[in-house]
Amino acid sequence: MIRVTVWNEGRHEKSNEEIGKLYPEGMHGAIAKHLKTQDDMEVCTATLDEPDHGLTDEVLNNTDVMTWWGHMAHHEVKDEIVEKLYNRVLDGMGLICMHSAHFSKIFRKLMGTTCNLKWREIGEKERLWVVEPGHPIAEGIGEYIELENTEMYGERFDIPEPDTLVFVSWFQGGEVFRSGCCYHRNKGKIFYFRPGHETYPIYYNEEVLKVIVNAIRWAAPVNGPKIEFGNKQPLENISE
Amino acid sequence: MIRVTVWNEGRHEKSNEEIGKLYPEGMHGAIAKHLKTQDDMEVCTATLDEPDHGLTDEVLNNTDVMTWWGHMAHHEVKDEIVEKLYNRVLDGMGLICMHSAHFSKIFRKLMGTTCNLKWREIGEKERLWVVEPGHPIAEGIGEYIELENTEMYGERFDIPEPDTLVFVSWFQGGEVFRSGCCYHRNKGKIFYFRPGHETYPIYYNEEVLKVIVNAIRWAAPVNGPKIEFGNKQPLENISE
Amino acid sequence: MIRVTVWNEGRHEKSNEEIGKLYPEGMHGAIAKHLKTQDDMEVCTATLDEPDHGLTDEVLNNTDVMTWWGHMAHHEVKDEIVEKLYNRVLDGMGLICMHSAHFSKIFRKLMGTTCNLKWREIGEKERLWVVEPGHPIAEGIGEYIELENTEMYGERFDIPEPDTLVFVSWFQGGEVFRSGCCYHRNKGKIFYFRPGHETYPIYYNEEVLKVIVNAIRWAAPVNGPKIEFGNKQPLENISE
Amino acid sequence: MIRVTVWNEGRHEKSNEEIGKLYPEGMHGAIAKHLKTQDDMEVCTATLDEPDHGLTDEVLNNTDVMTWWGHMAHHEVKDEIVEKLYNRVLDGMGLICMHSAHFSKIFRKLMGTTCNLKWREIGEKERLWVVEPGHPIAEGIGEYIELENTEMYGERFDIPEPDTLVFVSWFQGGEVFRSGCCYHRNKGKIFYFRPGHETYPIYYNEEVLKVIVNAIRWAAPVNGPKIEFGNKQPLENISE
Numbered sequence: 028m029i030r031v032t033v034w035n036e037g038r039h040e041k042s043n044e045e046i047g048k049l050y051p052e053g054m055h056g057a058i059a060k061h062l063k064t065q066d067d068m069e070v071c072t073a074t075l076d077e078p079d080h081g082l083t084d085e086v087l088n089n090t091d092v093m094t095w096w097g098h099m100a101h102h103e104v105k106d107e108i109v110e111k112l113y114n115r116v117l118d119g120m121g122l123i124c125m126h127s128a129h130f131s132k133i134f135r136k137l138m139g140t141t142c143n144l145k146w147r148e149i150g151e152k153e154r155l156w157v158v159e160p161g162h163p164i165a166e167g168i169g170e171y172i173e174l175e176n177t178e179m180y181g182e183r184f185d186i187p188e189p190d191t192l193v194f195v196s197w198f199q200g201g202e203v204f205r206s207g208c209c210y211h212r213n214k215g216k217i218f219y220f221r222p223g224h225e226t227y228p229i230y231y232n233e234e235v236l237k238v239i240v241n242a243i244r245w246a247a248p249v250n251g252p253k254i255e256f257g258n259k260q261p262l263e264n265i266s267e
Numbered sequence: 268m269i270r271v272t273v274w275n276e277g278r279h280e281k282s283n284e285e286i287g288k289l290y291p292e293g294m295h296g297a298i299a300k301h302l303k304t305q306d307d308m309e310v311c312t313a314t315l316d317e318p319d320h321g322l323t324d325e326v327l328n329n330t331d332v333m334t335w336w337g338h339m340a341h342h343e344v345k346d347e348i349v350e351k352l353y354n355r356v357l358d359g360m361g362l363i364c365m366h367s368a369h370f371s372k373i374f375r376k377l378m379g380t381t382c383n384l385k386w387r388e389i390g391e392k393e394r395l396w397v398v399e400p401g402h403p404i405a406e407g408i409g410e411y412i413e414l415e416n417t418e419m420y421g422e423r424f425d426i427p428e429p430d431t432l433v434f435v436s437w438f439q440g441g442e443v444f445r446s447g448c449c450y451h452r453n454k455g456k457i458f459y460f461r462p463g464h465e466t467y468p469i470y471y472n473e474e475v476l477k478v479i480v481n482a483i484r485w486a487a488p489v490n491g492p493k494i495e496f497g498n499k500q501p502l503e504n505i506s507e
Numbered sequence: 508m509i510r511v512t513v514w515n516e517g518r519h520e521k522s523n524e525e526i527g528k529l530y531p532e533g534m535h536g537a538i539a540k541h542l543k544t545q546d547d548m549e550v551c552t553a554t555l556d557e558p559d560h561g562l563t564d565e566v567l568n569n570t571d572v573m574t575w576w577g578h579m580a581h582h583e584v585k586d587e588i589v590e591k592l593y594n595r596v597l598d599g600m601g602l603i604c605m606h607s608a609h610f611s612k613i614f615r616k617l618m619g620t621t622c623n624l625k626w627r628e629i630g631e632k633e634r635l636w637v638v639e640p641g642h643p644i645a646e647g648i649g650e651y652i653e654l655e656n657t658e659m660y661g662e663r664f665d666i667p668e669p670d671t672l673v674f675v676s677w678f679q680g681g682e683v684f685r686s687g688c689c690y691h692r693n694k695g696k697i698f699y700f701r702p703g704h705e706t707y708p709i710y711y712n713e714e715v716l717k718v719i720v721n722a723i724r725w726a727a728p729v730n731g732p733k734i735e736f737g738n739k740q741p742l743e744n745i746s747e
Numbered sequence: 748m749i750r751v752t753v754w755n756e757g758r759h760e761k762s763n764e765e766i767g768k769l770y771p772e773g774m775h776g777a778i779a780k781h782l783k784t785q786d787d788m789e790v791c792t793a794t795l796d797e798p799d800h801g802l803t804d805e806v807l808n809n810t811d812v813m814t815w816w817g818h819m820a821h822h823e824v825k826d827e828i829v830e831k832l833y834n835r836v837l838d839g840m841g842l843i844c845m846h847s848a849h850f851s852k853i854f855r856k857l858m859g860t861t862c863n864l865k866w867r868e869i870g871e872k873e874r875l876w877v878v879e880p881g882h883p884i885a886e887g888i889g890e891y892i893e894l895e896n897t898e899m900y901g902e903r904f905d906i907p908e909p910d911t912l913v914f915v916s917w918f919q920g921g922e923v924f925r926s927g928c929c930y931h932r933n934k935g936k937i938f939y940f941r942p943g944h945e946t947y948p949i950y951y952n953e954e955v956l957k958v959i960v961n962a963i964r965w966a967a968p969v970n971g972p973k974i975e976f977g978n979k980q981p982l983e984n985i986s987e
Binding site: 379 | 597617618621623624626627629659663665668670682692693732735739740741742
């Protein structure tokens with residue numbers, strides 16, 4: 028079983044009536060509901076306004092993969108929680124950063140860049156093309172995913188070159204975007220996935236949900252080597 | 268179930284008495300025996316001297332992942348079979364090339380380079396260090412795999428930069444080698460794994476076998492997009 | 508000085524009156540004319556219908572970087588010449604493959620894939636976005652290059668993941684394309700650059716020409732290590 | 748001209764008599780002296796104990812490439828200076844991090860990982876093998892660089908997968924290390940180069956100095972696109 032924690036800022040749903048209607052149980056609720064239909068996942072949620080943002084040590088230590096959505100309150104996420112998240116990722120916890128989470132503290136810290144980009148909110152069309160069709164995150168997806176109305180995110184996207192680039196987006200207004208990006212950071216795996224604007228029903232889209240499911244499976248921890256850093260005796264006999 | 272075909276040249280075992288004793292059922296036999304202990308694998312074998320090298324269309328079309336070992340008779344593998352293998356890989360079949368298979372026709376064709384290297388047969392020590400500890404091929408492996416006696420393969424190894432580098436080898440005689448290399452080629456995934464010299468009991472080593480099992484799972488086909496190449500109508504209405 | 512050979516199939520210019528008017532000295536003539544304005548380049552041209560396609564051993568051995576344009580007659584390029592080109596690239600000669608050269612024998616051989624793609628000829632707009640702004644091939648280029656009328660090439664483009672991806676194209680009809688791709692193949696560097704359809708005045712576009720100049724400088728040979736493959740004595744004293 | 752600033756912590760040379768004798772003008776002095784012999788470089792130095800660590804805005808704004816050596820006092824580098832360095836790199840300044848600079852604040856911030864590793868100080872032998880022989884940083888270098896006595900740095904080295912891996916080191920005591928690593932971070936280029944322990948005459952080694960010169964040229968800024976982030980009008984006319 029993959030233990031998934033769906034994290035959401037959860038503010039837009041409260042402060043904006045329309046978004047509240049679209050996601051009555053929050054975006055986290057919509058995502059978690061779908062993930063719970065998967066036989067190999069145990070799912071819980073956490074949000075910004077809970078104590079410790081819902082991310083106690085117990086939650087963190089029992090999370091295999093976390094999905095992250097944030098936008099208007101990135102700065103309210105406490106640095107000490109970000110530090111714990113960071114250490115958990117380096118120790119193997121998978122992290123799926125969605126949409127405006129490109130600007131979250133945790134994503135920026137793991138990338139080492141500003142993660143800045145171009146954007147526009149006029150509800151234009153996006154088409155996410157699969158450019159690495161043998162990758163497990165493309166499982167069950169067609170040649171592209173089409174979103175009729177969405178926010179635009181455009182290049183230059185200030186990220187390190189992805190270890191693997193799975194999706195590239197086309198936007199009606201004339202831009203492109205690297206919209207599905209895989210990274211290894213020590214033992215942890217990170218996937219950035221672009222879709223997810225709060226005013227469109229993106230997290231009810233079946234293909235978007237399928238990508239999130241695939242990404243969680245891909246990012247699940249591996250029982251890899253126990254790494255020892257520091258001063259080490261030689262493994263070979265060294266004599267002059 | 269992952270349908271695995273273990274392919275072996277199978278000549279050394281017949282022509283060299285010592286190797287024949289070490290691998291009475293061939294290296295393919297030793298590898299297949301281990302793979303058959305895995306619940307998620309259906310395993311068959313094929314060798315050079317069978318008709319069509321054991322690789323009929325039926326076998327090829329029912330193989331999800333092929334492991335490949337060849338050395339002294341690369342040139343005897345028929346070009347038409349190589350062409351079929353090549354198409355199967357591009358269409359999603361996984362391929363695990365082991366040891367001297369670096370010089371196989373199929374690996375060179377997929378790499379686009381000579382795949383040449385340095386080598387030496389004095390039975391020295393090799394230590395394969397894991398450099399990407401979150402990768403599924405490192406599952407269950409320690410910080411390194413040590414092989415007490417083996418052939419040396421050394422850099423410069425003329426391959427394209429791997430999509431992911433999982434192992435780097437240290438050799439007693441002074442060389443290093445990129446010894447676990449992942450590649451995507453269209454829908455197919457390829458893993459090159461260095462160990463496997465025929466005169467040492469490499470394919471009885473538990474960690475080596477574990478890596479092969481991991482690599483097969485990683486390389487198993489994904490139900491990705493059905494790709495259409497060629498002349499296409501526009502997806503958008505274009506008017507001046 | 509970088510010794511550049513501009514290679515062109517040179518058939519369209521002869522068989523199609525309109526193209527002949529657009530490029531009275533051939534596309535190779537237009538490209539070569541621009542390259543000759545660069546202080547650090549010595550430029551010659553070669554075409555398919557010359558003896559040995561203009562690629563004698565003397566020409567090949569005195570070429571640092573070759574640019575390649577072909578389309579309707581890829582199959583007429585003699586295999587023995589392709590073999591020589593291939594060896595020259597692996598030995599350090601840079602290669603700039605443009606537009607329909609994605610299907611040239613030499614590019615496919617170096618890539619190890621089919622290099623197939625989607626295409627459409629309705630003269631739509633292309634916008635090539637820079638996604639790696641610190642790369643020398645982006646020198647002097649704006650955030651994107653816009654081509655008002657061009658052929659469309661769309662993903663899935665069946666190439667290995669580029670070592671570095673410099674440009675991603677947007678097309679009016681709804682597709683995206685990895686349109687500026689860098690590869691190392693042994694000592695040689697290869698750049699694939701998408702623009703160049705024969706019926707549009709692409710090779711008079713200043714930014715396109717600037718990219719070609721930049722790519723030639725990037726792909727110029729480096730005086731790297733003299734590589735020795737094969738059986739080697741140990742560098743260290745091995746005793747048990 | 749490439750304007751190079753050679754930065755050094757400069758403490759070991761003062762606190763340790765032996766190191767002081769080895770590098771009477773500091774390691775920065777030895778490196779700068781060599782760089783000044785290059786026709787295309789203008790060289791200055793800066794050290795920790797100068798005001799602002801010698802890195803005033805004027806120095807930073809007039810530096811094309813900075814080389815960085817630090818060890819015992821990483822924590823004394825002021826965060827505000829690190830922030831300025833970081834912004835300069837993202838804006839195009841090249842950065843060459845050497846040896847124990849793997850643990851510098853600036854390198855860790857740019858990598859997004861701990862940059863931890865194994866180490867040992869017994870003066871063993873290192874051999875740095877070139878694995879990407881067509882890369883400009885390998886210009887003029889043989890198949891490997893041999894350092895008779897040095898500190899060991901061993902894998903697992905907790906860095907993101909390099910954009911390009913140029914060197915892999917062999918150590919006498921049994922370890923390997925990715926010892927020459929290239930990264931792009933927005934418009935800036937970063938090279939990590941392993942050699943440089945303070946008690947050995949590493950910065951008098953001609954091949955080590957050649958690599959540093961090559962790396963500076965590779966990392967020099969490119970006049971790439973002026974990037975605009977933020978809210979953008981559509982480039983195409985969007986009508987329903």
